Amino acid sequence: MGVVHGDLMTLNIGPQHPSTHGVLRLKVKTDGEIISEVEPIIGYLHRCFEKHCENVSYEQVIPYTDRCDYIAAMNNNFGYAVTVEELMEIKVPERVEYIRVIVAELNRIASHLLALGAYGLDVGAFTPFLYMFRDRERILDLFETLCGARLLYNYIWVGGVSHDFPKGFVESVYSFLDYFEPKIEEYNELLTYNKIFIERTGDVGVMPPEVAVSYGVTGPNLRGSGVKWDIRKDEPYSIYEKFDFDIPVGVGEMGTVGDCWDRYYVRMVEMKESIKITRQALKGIPTGDVHQALPKKIRPPQGSIYKRTESPRGDLAYYIVSDGSPIPYRLKMRSPAFTALSVLGEISQGWMMSDVLAILGSLDIVLGEIDR
Amino acid sequence: MSSDQDKLIAESVEKALQGDMDAINNIEDRVTRSKAKAALVKAKREAKAAVAEETPRAEKSKAEEAPQAEQTFAAQVAVALEKKFPGSLDTEDVNGHIQMKGEQWYEAAQYLRDNPDFLFDSLQCVTGYDYGTSEDLEVRYNLHSMTHHHAIEIRIKIDRNDSKIPSVEQVWRIGDWFERETYDMYGIEFVGHSNMTRILCPEDWAGWPLRKDYETQEMYHGIVVPKVKDGWE
Numbered sequence: 001m002g003v004v005h006g007d008l009m010t011l012n013i014g015p016q017h018p019s020t021h022g023v024l025r026l027k028v029k030t031d032g033e034i035i036s037e038v039e040p041i042i043g044y045l046h047r048c049f050e051k052h053c054e055n056v057s058y059e060q061v062i063p064y065t066d067r068c069d070y071i072a073a074m075n076n077n078f079g080y081a082v083t084v085e086e087l088m089e090i091k092v093p094e095r096v097e098y099i100r101v102i103v104a105e106l107n108r109i110a111s112h113l114l115a116l117g118a119y120g121l122d123v124g125a126f127t128p129f130l131y132m133f134r135d136r137e138r139i140l141d142l143f144e145t146l147c148g149a150r151l152l153y154n155y156i157w158v159g160g161v162s163h164d165f166p167k168g169f170v171e172s173v174y175s176f177l178d179y180f181e182p183k184i185e186e187y188n189e190l191l192t193y194n195k196i197f198i199e200r201t202g203d204v205g206v207m208p209p210e211v212a213v214s215y216g217v218t219g220p221n222l223r224g225s226g227v228k229w230d231i232r233k234d235e236p237y238s239i240y241e242k243f244d245f246d247i248p249v250g251v252g253e254m255g256t257v258g259d260c261w262d263r264y265y266v267r268m269v270e271m272k273e274s275i276k277i278t279r280q281a282l283k284g285i286p287t288g289d290v291h292q293a294l295p296k297k298i299r300p301p302q303g304s305i306y307k308r309t310e311s312p313r314g315d316l317a318y319y320i321v322s323d324g325s326p327i328p329y330r331l332k333m334r335s336p337a338f339t340a341l342s343v344l345g346e347i348s349q350g351w352m353m354s355d356v357l358a359i360l361g362s363l364d365i366v367l368g369e370i371d372r
Numbered sequence: 373m374s375s376d377q378d379k380l381i382a383e384s385v386e387k388a389l390q391g392d393m394d395a396i397n398n399i400e401d402r403v404t405r406s407k408a409k410a411a412l413v414k415a416k417r418e419a420k421a422a423v424a425e426e427t428p429r430a431e432k433s434k435a436e437e438a439p440q441a442e443q444t445f446a447a448q449v450a451v452a453l454e455k456k457f458p459g460s461l462d463t464e465d466v467n468g469h470i471q472m473k474g475e476q477w478y479e480a481a482q483y484l485r486d487n488p489d490f491l492f493d494s495l496q497c498v499t500g501y502d503y504g505t506s507e508d509l510e511v512r513y514n515l516h517s518m519t520h521h522h523a524i525e526i527r528i529k530i531d532r533n534d535s536k537i538p539s540v541e542q543v544w545r546i547g548d549w550f551e552r553e554t555y556d557m558y559g560i561e562f563v564g565h566s567n568m569t570r571i572l573c574p575e576d577w578a579g580w581p582l583r584k585d586y587e588t589q590e591m592y593h594g595i596v597v598p599k600v601k602d603g604w605e
Binding site for chain 1: 546548573
């Protein structure tokens with residue numbers, strides 16, 4: 001019997017492909033149906049974010065942060081505002097802090113709904129996607145009444161927020177939460193405990209915790225691997241230490257700890273925690289003027305700062321160096337999706353071609369934030 | 373302007389500062405009244421400036437106290453590094469971050485990751501930095517420990533014309549992409565990196581975009597690059 005020599009086949013997925021969640025190219029080397037190497041090729045959406053920041057004033061940076069992670073723009077605004085405020089030593093009014101937490105948590109729910117719905121779509125479940133988009137739409141409507149924009153808000157400013165809550169907003173958020181909370185059970189019935197879904201995601205693409213940490217993976221992806229790490233709890237910013245919430249971690253319910261199902265399920269439980277935080281914040285929101293602490297001119301003193309916040313995708317950090325002028329001397333954004341995508345090559349080796357897209361979807365990447 | 377008017381303004385402003393606005397509002401002559409109001413605004417601003425001048429001093433002393441704990445930790449790490457790798461520090465001063473020399477960075481990185489006192493198992497961020505058009509470049513590493521929950525910043529200066537630094541790709545795997553990004557933007561070469569290519573810009577891009585002396589190329593693939601007007605908003 002002779003030996004059969006098989007060459008590796010190189011296959012390109014993308015840049016235009018429905019399952020790449022944006023403009024991403026995957027250079028895949030396969031041995032038949034088995035993956036031996038995946039190399040993500042990025043940069044198709046590079047818009048020179050950091051170069052722009054060195055040419056515009058501090059307040060003009062905020063719309064650019066919207067466009068980095070357009071799925072969770074509130075959280076990006078939030079992280080940037082918190083960083084500049086710490087550099088300038090601004091103390092914002094209590095009402096502003098509450099408003100920020102409420103909108104950030106609502107945006108986290110909207111972002112997770114998109115992630116989970118699109119993930120169902122990736123592995124072949126179409127219906128949950130429509131259900132989740134229906135509910136995400138209600139959050140976007142709330143944001144529209146709040147600031148006029150549905151996706152790119154420019155809402156959280158340095159030292160405050162652009163608008164106070166309109167009349168009746170708190171009640172509509174309450175009614176949304178009352179409507180939305182039981183829906184999570186519906187999603188669980190529809191998708192989470194669906195046999196086919198479990199077959200596709202359980203025990204697939206296992207990411208051991210040490211690999212996750214070495215690759216700098218954060219957020220739900222890291223927690224899916226069983227590492228209890230959340231900036232909101234471990235390094236609280238804003239007023240997160242006031243709220244009572246849990247950090248869900250993956251336990252390997254449908255296979256091994258750190259598989260695709262765990263990463264998926266952590267997001268599902270996180271939405272419940274976000275509801276909890278939002279309810280507490282709505283209850284405790286004080287009155288006050290939201291524009292009171294807005295600085296007339298943003299001119300941070302000389303110095304540098306590295307500040308992390310928890311976006312729906314993980315540790316979102318800004319490194320800002322100020323030379324005392326109204327324009328940042330250097331601004332670096334550490335994007336959580338960038339590190340999450342870098343681990344793809346490592347964890348998809350040895351899986352089947354169809355699993356690569358299931359693994360990619362479970363990482364919940366946003367290309368706008370990766371390429372910046 | 374009569375001295376009577378001056379006197380009236382001074383008196384009413386003093387009263388208004390104590391909270392009695394009627395003193396100004398009751399002035400009958402419109403010109404005098406507006407002058408008094410202007411004087412009041414000026415007086416208030418001066419008072420505010422005086423307060424503001426006092427507070428930063430108080431805040432500063434607070435700010436000096438606050439980073440003490442952090443400083444001592446950074447200093448501890450610096451002392452340990454100096455002991456293990458003599459001559460590896462660029463300056464002895466530890467001001468929230470550690471300034472190192474590039475030569476022993478790879479070994480030092482391994483030491484920081486594996487030493488049970490530090491266990492910096494996570495490389496959070498790699499930031500390139502340019503001090504100015506003809507100054508040095510710098511790479512800044514933000515390390516974090518998932519076990520001990522502490523963080524440190526390490527800075528390494530490099531010569532602009534010979535920008536080479538040891539790669540830590542093998543120490544922290546995320547170093548791979550972070551270093552490629554820094555190379556892409558600053559042209560800093562990470563020696564020992566397995567795939568030192570551009571990551572965000574196209575492969576044939578000319579120049580290092582985030583260096584302060586970067587000039588936009590005039591042509592790209594036969595297309596004229598439009599000039600950006602100076603000072604656009």
